[in-house]
Amino acid sequence: MAVFLIRRVLQSLVVILLVTLITFALLRLIPGNPAIAVMGPSAYRNPAAIAQFNRVYGFNRPWYVQYWIWLDHLLHLNLGYSWKLNQSVVSLLGGHLPKTVFLVGISVILALIIAVPIGVLQAVRRNKIVDHFFNGFSTIFYAMPAFLLGILLILVFAIKFPIFPPEGPQGEGVSVLFTNFNALVLPIASLTLVTIALFSRYMRSSVLDNLTEDYVRTAKAKGAGERRILLRHVLRNSLIPIATLLGLSLPAVIAGALITESVFNYPGMGYLFYQSVLNQDYPVLLGLTIVVALATVVGSLLADIAYAVLDPRVRYA
Amino acid sequence: MSFPGLPPEPPDPANPAAIGLATVTQPQDTAAAVASGMLPAGKPRSTFRRGLEVFVENKLAVAGVGIFVFMLLFCFVGPLIYRTNQLRVNFAFQELPPSAGHPLGTDANGFDVLGRLMIAGQVSLEVGIAAALLATIVGVFWGAVAGYAGGFVDGIMMRLVDSMLSIPTLLFALVVVSMVTPSKPILILVIALTSWLTTSRLVRGEALSLRTRDYVQAMRVMGGGGSRAVLRHIAPNAIGTIMVNATFQVADAIALIVTLSYLGVGIRPPQTDWGGMLSDGVQYVSDGYWWLILPAGFCIVIVIAAAIFIGEGLRDAVEVRLQRR
Numbered sequence: 001m002a003v004f005l006i007r008r009v010l011q012s013l014v015v016i017l018l019v020t021l022i023t024f025a026l027l028r029l030i031p032g033n034p035a036i037a038v039m040g041p042s043a044y045r046n047p048a049a050i051a052q053f054n055r056v057y058g059f060n061r062p063w064y065v066q067y068w069i070w071l072d073h074l075l076h077l078n079l080g081y082s083w084k085l086n087q088s089v090v091s092l093l094g095g096h097l098p099k100t101v102f103l104v105g106i107s108v109i110l111a112l113i114i115a116v117p118i119g120v121l122q123a124v125r126r127n128k129i130v131d132h133f134f135n136g137f138s139t140i141f142y143a144m145p146a147f148l149l150g151i152l153l154i155l156v157f158a159i160k161f162p163i164f165p166p167e168g169p170q171g172e173g174v175s176v177l178f179t180n181f182n183a184l185v186l187p188i189a190s191l192t193l194v195t196i197a198l199f200s201r202y203m204r205s206s207v208l209d210n211l212t213e214d215y216v217r218t219a220k221a222k223g224a225g226e227r228r229i230l231l232r233h234v235l236r237n238s239l240i241p242i243a244t245l246l247g248l249s250l251p252a253v254i255a256g257a258l259i260t261e262s263v264f265n266y267p268g269m270g271y272l273f274y275q276s277v278l279n280q281d282y283p284v285l286l287g288l289t290i291v292v293a294l295a296t297v298v299g300s301l302l303a304d305i306a307y308a309v310l311d312p313r314v315r316y317a
Numbered sequence: 318m319s320f321p322g323l324p325p326e327p328p329d330p331a332n333p334a335a336i337g338l339a340t341v342t343q344p345q346d347t348a349a350a351v352a353s354g355m356l357p358a359g360k361p362r363s364t365f366r367r368g369l370e371v372f373v374e375n376k377l378a379v380a381g382v383g384i385f386v387f388m389l390l391f392c393f394v395g396p397l398i399y400r401t402n403q404l405r406v407n408f409a410f411q412e413l414p415p416s417a418g419h420p421l422g423t424d425a426n427g428f429d430v431l432g433r434l435m436i437a438g439q440v441s442l443e444v445g446i447a448a449a450l451l452a453t454i455v456g457v458f459w460g461a462v463a464g465y466a467g468g469f470v471d472g473i474m475m476r477l478v479d480s481m482l483s484i485p486t487l488l489f490a491l492v493v494v495s496m497v498t499p500s501k502p503i504l505i506l507v508i509a510l511t512s513w514l515t516t517s518r519l520v521r522g523e524a525l526s527l528r529t530r531d532y533v534q535a536m537r538v539m540g541g542g543g544s545r546a547v548l549r550h551i552a553p554n555a556i557g558t559i560m561v562n563a564t565f566q567v568a569d570a571i572a573l574i575v576t577l578s579y580l581g582v583g584i585r586p587p588q589t590d591w592g593g594m595l596s597d598g599v600q601y602v603s604d605g606y607w608w609l610i611l612p613a614g615f616c617i618v619i620v621i622a623a624a625i626f627i628g629e630g631l632r633d634a635v636e637v638r639l640q641r642r
Contacts, residue, residue, distance in 0.1 A: 064320035124588070143622035145572050145592075147579045148614045151599055155610065159603055214436060251485035258487060262580060273488065277495045277582060285492050286372075289484055298481040 004308055011303045019293045020074065023286050024067050034059055037282070038083045079287035084279050089287035092272060097291075100268035104257050107188055108246070111195035116242070118196070120204020120235065123211065134200065141197035146256045150190045150263035157186060168266030187264040194256050195249075202245050206238040213237075240310045247303020248297050368557075368634035372453035378630020384623035388616070392438035401432030415608055422608040424597060430608055433594060434616060440590035442620070444504050445571035452570070453563040456516025461547045461555070463517070464524025475521065478514050486511045490573060496581045504583060508570050516562050523555035557635030564628035568621045575617050590619050 004009045011155030035053040036043055043049055054060040057068055073080070079089035141149065156168035168187045169180035210216065211234060219229050265271065269288060276284040332364035372378055406426045415422045419429050463474035481489070489511040497503055524547075525532060533550050541549075552559075575592030586589050589597075591613045598609030 011479075014476050015480045016484065018476055019483055022480060023485070026496075029496065124522055139622055139625065140618065144614075144618050145576050145579070145621075147576060147592075148595065148617060151595065151602065152612060152614065155602055155607070159605065205454065240628070251483065255485040255487035257483075259576060259580075273491070274580060277491045277580070280495055289488055289492060292485060292488060293480070293483045296485070297480075300483070307500075 003099055005305065008301060008304055013298050015297050016294065020071060020290065021067070023293070024070055026284065026289075027070075027286050028063065037280075065303050074290065079290065080283035082276075082281050082282045082284045085284070091285070092284060093291065094271070095276065096267065096269045096272045100254075100257055100261070100270060103187060103191060103261070103266065104253055107191035107257075108194045108253060109197055110188070111199055112242070114192070115196045115199035116203055116239070118200045120207050120238070121231070122200070122204040123207035124230065126208065128295060138197040138200050142194050142201065144194070146190065146259040147196050147263050150186075150191060150260055153186050153190055155261070166264070168261070168264040169266065170265070187266050188309070189258050190264070191253070191256055191260045195253060198252070199242070199245065202241060203238065207234060210234045210237045226246055240307065243306040243310060244303045247300040247306075249301040251292070254292055254295070292312045327479065344575070372630045372634040375626075375630040375633060377626040378633075381623040381626030381630065385627065388438065388620050388623070389442065390634070392435050392442055395435040396432065397436070399432060401429040403432055404434055406468075414606075422606075424594075424609055426469060430594075430612060433589070434591070434612055435614070437590045437594050438616060438620075439572055440501065440584050440588060441575055441592070442470055442591070443509065444501060444574045444584075445567055448505045448508035448512070448570040448574070449563055449566035451505060452513040452566050453516055454563075455509065456513035456522050457552055457555070457559055459513065459531065460517035460520030460522075461551045465520035465528050465547050465551055466530070466544060467525070471521070475518075478517055481511075482514045486569075486573065490577060493584065499577075499583060501587060502585065502587075504574060504577070508573050509516035510603060512566060512569060512573070516559070519558050519562055520552075520555050523558055524551045527551045527554050555629075561628055561632045561635060564624055564631055566627065571617070571621055571624070582614045594604055 034057070037052045039049065039053065043053075043289065044216065058294075059068055061069075077090060079093070082092060083090050118134050122134050127130050154166045157164050164185045165183045166186070167183060169183040215233060216229060219233055224233075254270070258273055260266065261268045261270035263275045269291075273285065273288050275281075276288070406428075411423065411426070413540045420431050422430050424430055424433065459474065459478070463471045466474075491508050493507045493511070494504075497507075499507075528546065528551065533546055536546060538549060574583055575590060575595070578592030579596045581591055581596060586593075594613040595610060595617075598606065598613065601609055
């Protein structure tokens with residue numbers, strides 16, 4: 001186990017280092033001059049100001065020195081400064097990240113609670129009406145881009161039948177999430193539905209895989225009832241891949257959150273990212289990219305460790 | 318919504334009919350087929366032929382092919398039959414509800430929505446299919462080289478894939494698109510360059526097992542080089558996996574291009590695609606102009622669903638243990 005852990009953590013460190021290199025390369029690939037991007041095209045008439053800017057922010061140094069400085073800043077949790085919003089990226093994150101964590105967290109938990117029973121039911125009633133019904137349901141939501149689902153929910157539940165507001169909770173701070181619960185319903189429903197579509201498909205095939213295993217036949221031969229086999233044997237083993245799935249689906253869920261937040265004007269990290277794309281606010285874009293990438297790497301590392309803990313065979317593979 | 322980075326689901330192993338265990342009538346079927354001249358007697362059917370049989374048994378996959386072909390005809394042949402003005406803005410025809418003259422109404426510029434669906438679909442499908450093809454080519458090459466080379470080279474190449482995979486495709490594409498002025502070729506390039514990663518992982522896995530096979534070893538002994546091994550032996554033998562993955566890539570790429578266009582950083586006016594139509598239509602959502610939203614949304618969903626059905630059918634078809642012999 002220790003060897004497995006050390007190897008896996010070292011691998012993740014290499015990946016993280018490469019992520020910072022890729023992100024840094026993207027930062028350098030931005031067309032034009034960073035000084036012009038910040039000070040505007042009129043700065044072309046003032047080469048002294050450009051030189052001053054480059055000196056202050058280190059843009060006159062060779063790229064590897066810049067990379068080193070940038071990496072150093074990163075380690076000190078300095079993700080850069082948004083000149084367009086006149087705020088540091090870290091303080092922007094502090095305002096937006098909790099809202100996204102809340103949205104993603106609630107949606108993933110809800111999706112798990114709903115998708116696991118659906119997947120089990122589908123597997124047990126394979127090729128029956130129930131199975132076909134949920135299969136159709138999950139395929140439609142799997143094939144539907146997240147923004148389209150958001151639009152349809154707004155169309156039906158905010159315009160046609162005005163039950164919920166079409167926008168997420170507005171305002172500064174996390175407290176607005178709890179005072180304006182009505183506004184949370186549609187964004188959470190939207191993200192939950194697409195996540196259910198993903199999870200239930202995996203749960204179904206995972207249970208189907210396990211139903212054919214030898215231990216099920218053994219349990220049956222020993223006289224265990226259907227319910228006992230399903231709950232005590234199959235379900236426990238079928239939940240193992242869900243640990244991996246949770247880690248692996250993090251990028252997809254974050255992408256889904258980005259779209260959901262943009263559709264519902266939900267002021268989280270995804271919305272901030274989208275606004276930064278439109279404003280070409282590169283320090284924010286790259287700061288957020290690094291944060292998301294780190295979350296993903298850590299997520300898949302935790303998933304792998306959870307898998308090894310849950311399924312001892314993995315450790316010796 | 319697309320989920321890059323996830324492995325494809327395994328085929329249904331608890332389905333005895335699909336695996337071919339419960340096919341009691343099979344010998345008679347084969348005999349009948351041989352007798353009626355459908356099959357050459359005494360000669361085993363090709364892998365392709367057996368795969369095709371599994372594929373056509375999957376009704377959803379066949380329906381998927383039907384829908385996909387229909388949508389291609391709708392978008393590329395449709396405008397030749399159903400001629401509409403998509404160039405000159407005419408405010409006299411603004412936002413008309415569906416009628417005999419305009420089966421799906423008109424949009425804010427007075428363009429016929431049905432006609433617009435066709436030309437918008439051309440962009441979505443062209444970009445989606447071309448990007449998926451390009452991503453597949455890049456992914457196959459990268460994965461085959463990494464898997465064949467093995468060792469240190471493999472480690473570096475795959476860690477690069479890992480690190481790019483840890484940035485969600487949509488975020489990656491958004492950052493790149495924000496730096497360039499998007500046009501059709503650029504969008505194809507951006508989507509391809511951010512979605513070849515899963516393909517490369519799959520192909521690497523295949524290459525790792527293929528490179529130790531006897532025929533590859535024999536070829537090396539005869540003096541064949543590494544590039545010959547990759548191009549002539551490893552890539553062709555992984556073709557099943559590659560085809561299945563390419564089909565899912567088409568679904569993902571279409572989802573990505575319509576999402577980018579919906580977010581306003583995809584294809585730019587006067588060109589449009591289904592995502593762009595939705596982005597325009599959503600501004601009038603509170604006016605109840607459903608025809609500006611539902612038709613384009615419907616097209617997106619059925620095209621992506623069709624690609625997924627085809628991919629699932631293909632996956633079963635190339636799975637040797639599902640084939641009848």
